[in-house]
Every structure is written in C-alpha cells, then in structure tokens.
Amino acid sequence: MEQLSVTRVFEGDLHRYQHSSSSTSTDMVFAIYLPPQAKNHPVPVIYWLSGLTCTDENFTQKAGAFKMAAQLGLAIVCPDTSPRGLDLPGEHDSYDFGSGAGFYVDATQSPWSDHYRMYSYVVEELPALIEGSFAVSGKKAISGHSMGGHGALVIFLRNPGAYTSVSAFSPIVHPTVVPWGQKAFQNYLGDDKSQWDNYDATLLVQQSKVSDPILIDQGSSDSFLEEQLQPDHFKAACAKANVPLTLNLRAGYDHSYYFISSFIDNHLEFHARKLTG
Amino acid sequence: MEQLSVTRVFEGDLHRYQHSSSSTSTDMVFAIYLPPQAKNHPVPVIYWLSGLTCTDENFTQKAGAFKMAAQLGLAIVCPDTSPRGLDLPGEHDSYDFGSGAGFYVDATQSPWSDHYRMYSYVVEELPALIEGSFAVSGKKAISGHSMGGHGALVIFLRNPGAYTSVSAFSPIVHPTVVPWGQKAFQNYLGDDKSQWDNYDATLLVQQSKVSDPILIDQGSSDSFLEEQLQPDHFKAACAKANVPLTLNLRAGYDHSYYFISSFIDNHLEFHARKLTG
Numbered sequence: 001m002e003q004l005s006v007t008r009v010f011e012g013d014l015h016r017y018q019h020s021s022s023s024t025s026t027d028m029v030f031a032i033y034l035p036p037q038a039k040n041h042p043v044p045v046i047y048w049l050s051g052l053t054c055t056d057e058n059f060t061q062k063a064g065a066f067k068m069a070a071q072l073g074l075a076i077v078c079p080d081t082s083p084r085g086l087d088l089p090g091e092h093d094s095y096d097f098g099s100g101a102g103f104y105v106d107a108t109q110s111p112w113s114d115h116y117r118m119y120s121y122v123v124e125e126l127p128a129l130i131e132g133s134f135a136v137s138g139k140k141a142i143s144g145h146s147m148g149g150h151g152a153l154v155i156f157l158r159n160p161g162a163y164t165s166v167s168a169f170s171p172i173v174h175p176t177v178v179p180w181g182q183k184a185f186q187n188y189l190g191d192d193k194s195q196w197d198n199y200d201a202t203l204l205v206q207q208s209k210v211s212d213p214i215l216i217d218q219g220s221s222d223s224f225l226e227e228q229l230q231p232d233h234f235k236a237a238c239a240k241a242n243v244p245l246t247l248n249l250r251a252g253y254d255h256s257y258y259f260i261s262s263f264i265d266n267h268l269e270f271h272a273r274k275l276t277g
Numbered sequence: 278m279e280q281l282s283v284t285r286v287f288e289g290d291l292h293r294y295q296h297s298s299s300s301t302s303t304d305m306v307f308a309i310y311l312p313p314q315a316k317n318h319p320v321p322v323i324y325w326l327s328g329l330t331c332t333d334e335n336f337t338q339k340a341g342a343f344k345m346a347a348q349l350g351l352a353i354v355c356p357d358t359s360p361r362g363l364d365l366p367g368e369h370d371s372y373d374f375g376s377g378a379g380f381y382v383d384a385t386q387s388p389w390s391d392h393y394r395m396y397s398y399v400v401e402e403l404p405a406l407i408e409g410s411f412a413v414s415g416k417k418a419i420s421g422h423s424m425g426g427h428g429a430l431v432i433f434l435r436n437p438g439a440y441t442s443v444s445a446f447s448p449i450v451h452p453t454v455v456p457w458g459q460k461a462f463q464n465y466l467g468d469d470k471s472q473w474d475n476y477d478a479t480l481l482v483q484q485s486k487v488s489d490p491i492l493i494d495q496g497s498s499d500s501f502l503e504e505q506l507q508p509d510h511f512k513a514a515c516a517k518a519n520v521p522l523t524l525n526l527r528a529g530y531d532h533s534y535y536f537i538s539s540f541i542d543n544h545l546e547f548h549a550r551k552l553t554g
Contacts (some may be wrong), residue, residue: 007531007533008496008530008531008535008536008539009536009539010539011539014535021400049294061339061534062336062338062339064341064538066341066535066538066539067341067538067539067542099325115363121445144539182303219285220379221285224518250285252285253285254284254285256284257338258284258285258291258343259285259286260285260343261286261287261341261343262285262286262287262288262343262344265344
C-alpha cells in the first residue's frame, strides 16, 4: 500500500491509499477517515459506495460527514467505483457503464471479467486490507448513493451477519427492470438473466431474513426517481417479506451530494446505534 | 439576473445566478444560500470570498456550512474570484494571477483595469443586487479563505460600519511583502507601491479603530504558512493598534477545504452573535 495523502479533518485523519488489487488486477485507490478515537481504541467502520462517475473523493469532499463521524467515533472507508488505468473497448464511452460505473458486480463477460470484479473487491479484499492495516474493529456497516446504494443493499443482503446495518441514498433498488441496471448487467453479466437476480436488491430482499430496519432516503425532486430508482419496488418487496424499512421521501431534494449532506448525519447515527451500542 | 439552478439543502435553498456586472463589464456568477428562515423573515448575510483558482462552488460543495447556517438562520453569498469569459494577454497563464485570482482589488493597470474590479463588485454592486433581490436584511458580515481571507479583512477594514464582523481562514494578511501579493499588485496596481497599501490588511488595521474581535483560523501544517501567509505580521499589527484578535493556530491542519469544514461552524457562530443578536 502506498499512502497518497493524509489530511487532518475534525481532529481525525483522512488517508488516501493506492494498492495493487488481486480482485481487479489493477491498482485501486481508497480513502479512509479515522476519527480521533482511533488513536485510543479500534473503531467500527462504515463502507460508503459512491454512484456513477464518482471516485473515492466525492463523498470525502462533499458529504459533510466527518463532524458527526468524529463525534460518534466512526471510521468511513470510500473505495473507487471501478477499476482504473485500463483501456478496454468502450470502457470510457459512457457515464453509466465501464470506468466509474462498476456497479459492484463480478463481471462474467469478456473483456470485463478480468478486471471488473468490484463485488469481490468490496466484500472481501478491501475489508481484509482495512482490518489488517488500521485501528479498526471487526464491526462494519455499509451505505451508498445511487449505484452505490444498489451496491450497499445487495452486499448487505447477500452477506448476512457481515454488516450490522445498511442504509442508502437514492438507491437503484431494482436494476433488472431499469435502464441503468439493464445496460450494465447485460454487458457485465451476459444474456442469462438468472445471473442478474443475484445483484437485484428488490429480488434478494424477498429471500432474506432481515429483522432490523433498513434506512433509505430519497429526494422527491430527483430527476432519476421515476425512470431509474423507483423505490416503491423495494418498499413492496420489503412489505411482502416482512423486512422493516424506513423509506424517507424528502420533499424538494435532488440527486446531488447537497441532498446527501442534508441527511448524512441521520444515517451515521442510525449505523452508530448498532456499531457502537 | 438569470437563475442557473436552485437546490434544496438543509431545508433551505442554494441558488446560482448569472448577471451582467457593471463593475467588471462581464457576466458574473454567484451563489446564495437562503436558510429556511428566509421564507418567513429577512435574514442577515455572510459574504464568503474564496481563494486562488476557486469559483463560487468550492465553498458551497466543500465547506459543510449549510447545516449550521440553516440552524442559525444565516444566508451565505459566494461570488466568483475574478471576471470570466475574457482572454486578456497572460490572463490564463498562472494559477495565482488573472482568471481565478482577482485578489479583490480594483485594477488600475491596462489591460486589467477595464474588468478586474472585484473590490467594487464585492463591496458595492453585489450587496446592492442581493439586498434588492432576496429576503435578506441589511445586516452583513464577511469571511474568506487565503486570497479571500485577504479580501475579507481589507474590505472590512476599509468600510467601517458596513459589516458587523470579519473572520478569515489562512488569510494572506500582508500581501505587499509576500510573493502572491507582490505579483498580483505589481500587475493590477502598477509600480506606485503606495497604491498597494490600500489592499494590505496588516497596514490597514494599524489605522483602524476596530474594537470588536477579529477571528482568524490558521492550520499549522499549511504548506503556504511561512512563505505566503505569515499571520504573525497581522498579530503584531493588531497588538500595536489595540485591535482585539483571536488567532487560532490549529495543529496539523493544512490549507484545504477539509480544514475550513472543521472550523466553519465556529466562524458562523462568531458572526451570528453580531448578525442575529
């Protein structure tokens, strides 16, 4: 691991590292915020998964989360959203597929399957690296935005017991039926749509035994709400499966980090109840 | 005025506008955050002046200021840091002069004097526009970062009574003796160094009758501290002039918006005591 920078924030430290990833066979960059409490004892971790076009820096620069993280004693880890430094055919042609748009899946289709393995990276490789390298406890939660909200819900649902809680902002809850998800899954996972179901939170939650509440915030003025996000699918699936869901529809808010910043403290407090309780 | 966007943040609204400026003879863009209280009564305004290379967006995206602004009922206005859309000789050649580096002066030297009139823009034109267009009271304070900290201190000191309070992060307090200031003032103001003194906070404060505290935060690990910032000059001048100064040297913090975000709430509370008291 190579340290790219360390920056004091709210008496804690924001680190950026680059490392050679066995999951993606590329270098990967991630950020970790260590709150001041980490100087004295291991702290729990929230993994934050960003949305389309983002890197590790969108959340760290724009979410305004570190005041509350420092207060609650939470580390926050922000991975990148895809492998970088490649030049696969079509990889850089669109904002919603390829670079910056890994969709937190393990691709099975050529040429993506050699590198676009963000599911394994986030679920296995990154936590092992974090827990082996920093003053963190084994306790972890997961959250994210849009494509990253999809990733957080899927990873939580597929790994019972690994994360104490999950939350999401403006998540893509049902990717198999919306354009963003269909485009990505067709290219990364191929024609066999049964493989797509493993990455669809609305389908996964119906087979889950989740008993603790899931938290979702969604802006009512989000321009992607009707075509790409459709949280009512997830709401109906949770109701069917008796999974407790708090879905806050926030009047007038859009899809941006201004929306996230307005409610991130609520999400951190939600996770802290389980992580530090 | 043309509205470029409006975004809900912490139950208030962040607006961006473009307008034709009589000061700069160009279009200018500014942002204004109106807290939720502005729906019910006029609110006071903090003017925020950004640093080198910045636009109106650095503060709005990265400072994490809107939670406290919403709580305290403060509007925040963020102008751009220079005229835009010109192509004067050498204007875009360096990060510390020309575009993004107006230094909040009224240039007297050709070709800058026709457009680089950020002092008049910030002191006269912008407040008149804001007060004529939005639900704001006449009360205003001023703050800023680096080049913008210089601008805030100079504007406060040259306009007694116009602003209820001033604060700054990592300000260029004595531009006439440091490379950033000397380069800018030589080009904008010419060879007659007596003209430079009108824009030097360390010189101006010695002729002032300020009786309320000035607040400055400075990171101890700021890479520009020794060569460009040198807050001890301002501290000595304040002591000589019996001007009360709170100068917080913050251990380990750098020059970035991560530093600003860590202490912006203190600054908003400092200004609110005068603005809403």
